[in-house]
Amino acid sequence: MPHIVLTIAGSEATGGAGAQADLKTFQARNVFGIAALTCIVSFDPKDNWNHRFVPIEPEVIADQLEAALTAYGPDQLNTVKIGMLGSPATIAVVSDVLSTRNFNRVVLDPVLICKGQEPGHALDTDRALKQQILPLASFVTPNHFEAIQLSGMKDINSVSDLTEAAQRIHDSSGSTVLAKGGVRLAGSEAVDVFYDGTTLEILTAPKVGEVAVSGAGCSLAAAFAAEIAKGVTPLEAAHSAKEFVHKSITHRVSSHAPFDAVWQGN
Template identity: 35%
Template sequence: MRKTARPSVLTVAGSDSGGGAGIQADLKTFQAHAVHGTCAITAVTSQNTRAVTAVHSLPPAHICSQIAAVRDDFAIAAWKTGMLADARTIRAVATGMQGHEGHYVLDPVMISTSGAALLQSSAISALRRYLLPRASLITPNLPEAAALSGLPVRRNSDLDRIARLLLEEGAQAVLIKGGHQRGRQVVDRLYWGNDKREFVHERLARNGHGTGCTLAAAIVSNLALGLDLAQACSRATDYVHAALLKAYRPGRSTIDVLEHSAVVAPIRRRTTVR
């Protein structure tokens, strides 16, 4: 039987014992996109759909050794970071990925769905110094965009200012996620160079867990498969919307976990691009 080559991708993130976000969501997304997923775990969390009860950060040397083992055997076409917890973890990741020239998507995970802090406030400057300038794309939600930039978000024009600031600091592109805004539609805004594009979806009555992780992992998969940035983001936002449509509730809280089994193709009927 002839084997079909698949591009390899890497996620550097925390483990979610509840199975809805983090490494677990990333690997599900990679599998759904038919890319080969590898991982380096930065932290082990004790969490479910109701709360994060403990976080154990792995030693920087072990994070580096995981990355080295992956890079020694696989040609990584694209990679992403999720939960990085603290400055020493950020520096370890930057060291481990030194010299890699493929696509890099930075998902600045700061707060869990249940409200637990997943990135120390003192680590934001390290994130901006060591990883932001390397990013092909950074994917903050509204609170993360405000925290990274130090600017408030009161109106849409504030998002334009924040995006320009992050671009000036070295990111090649910025996708500000609109899930925290009010309204009947969710608008994700992509900025790169002097261009801007919006991806618009109907807002669903879901309390989704792992949407940010899934979005970044889907973008990484699409970039590894050869799509350009705008196409990768468009298909990824479609993917998250479709996964939310099929979301289910495995725990005892009101948190919905995304369904990854049959939602690879974009749902163009439900999506408009401005």
């Protein structure tokens, strides 16, 4: 019987990120992936490839979660990965469902903004995510921007800054933190920081170019979720996910879009 992991995330039509990336990562990491979609995000080729954001009705999200959680009981499904939620209404639904079931492992990849959202709506969403979802998370995997927002720091320019951010996020949330520096920090290494309140570890891999690749952050969080679902320790899961994503970036897929996408089939 395979381990089962649920992703609650948006759909991204080019296949690089979102639920598509999560499910491909779960398959590659040998767990059975299921998904509840929260929104439809598509890039607009006619508008400089900016996002088009369409939320899914809260009732439909609740229906998806009801089906998934009825089909697989707590003895089968106790790991969930949360990605793009996108609206306060969606956050309320997801928070209610998570609160009714004792998930042992909740991995929050805290997508705080989407370019297709109005600024005021995005701020309301960020606030709701911090208040309602972050306290339920066992693990949080912020990228560079999200680490700044969650830590309250003005900027993150170094490994030392990223380490401080990870520590601040842990201290405020109680979650184990895997803060993703990626290509945002200067130097030849892509750096992430793991901190659980006791263990602090810097994870590095050679950069593969200096431009972010679509789906790298989603895939890192999904690979981490897959490994902890198998019972691997969080630190071991972080190392395994880091290695997996480095390979996925190395074997990236190019297209007519102005960005490449990770490929998990390596």
